Amino acid sequence: MSFASKSPWVIHYDASSCNGCDIEVLAALCPGFDAERFGVINTGNPKHADILLVTGSVNERNIKVVQELYNQMIEPKAVVACGCCACTGGVFHDCYNVIGGVENAVPVDVYAPGCAIRPEAIIDAVVEAVGILEEKAALLKAGKDPTTPMKSHDAQNAVAVPVEEAIMAAAAHDTEVGDAQ
Numbered sequence: 018m019s020f021a022s023k024s025p026w027v028i029h030y031d032a033s034s035c036n037g038c039d040i041e042v043l044a045a046l047c048p049g050f051d052a053e054r055f056g057v058i059n060t061g062n063p064k065h066a067d068i069l070l071v072t073g074s075v076n077e078r079n080i081k082v083v084q085e086l087y088n089q090m091i092e093p094k095a096v097v098a099c100g101c102c103a104c105t106g107g108v109f110h111d112c113y114n115v116i117g118g119v120e121n122a123v124p125v126d127v128y129a130p131g132c133a134i135r136p137e138a139i140i141d142a143v144v145e146a147v148g149i150l151e152e153k154a155a156l157l158k159a160g161k162d163p164t165t166p167m168k169s170h171d172a173q174n175a176v177a178v179p180v181e182e183a184i185m186a187a188a189a190h191d192t193e194v195g196d197a198q
C-alpha cells in the first residue's frame with residue numbers, strides 16, 4: 018500500500034457543480050498549490066484511481082455515472098465529497114432534479130465542505146483519504162471487507178442505492194416541499 022500513500026492517484030468527476038469547486042480542484046493540482054509534489058496524480062481512468070473526488074450534487078441524470086465510476090475503481094478506494102454541494106446538495110438541495118449529496122450515490126469517506134472549497138482543504142481531504150486507504154488496505158490484507166458503509170441509506174455494499182429508489186425519494190421530497198408552500 019505504500020505506493021498509494023506515496024503517490025495517490027485521483028479521479029475527478031463534476032456531478033452538477035457550478036464549476037466553482039472544479040476550478041479549485043484544478044488549482045490544487047496545478048503548480049500554485051502543487052499537490053503533485055506529494056505524488057498526487059490526476060487520472061482519467063477509474064481503474065487506475067485510488068481516490069474519487071466528486072464536486073457538485075447528485076441528480077437523476079448523473080447518479081448512475083457516479084456509481085459507475087465508483088464501481089470501476091479497485092479496492093482499496095476512497096471517496097471525497099468536495100464542496101458543500103457534494104456534501105449535502107448545497108445551494109441546489111431543493112432543486113427539482115437534485116437528489117442531494119454524493120452519499121446518496123456511493124459511500125463517502127471524507128466530507129470537505131466549502132463554497133467554493135479551498136485548494137488547501139482539497140489537499141487536506143486527500144491526505145485524510147490516504148490514511149483511510151491505508152486502513153482499508155489493512156482490512157483487505159486481513160481478509161475483511163473494506164467497503165465504507167453508506168451513510169444516507171442502510172445499503173451495505175457500495176453501489177447499492179438503486180437509482181429508482183433515490184429518484185422516488187427525491188420526488189417525495191419535492192411533494193413535501195410543494196405541500197408546505
Ligand code: SF4
Nearest residue numbers: 035037038102132133
Ligand atoms: S459548493 Fe459552491 S462553488 Fe462548489 S459547486 Fe456548489 S455552489 Fe458551486
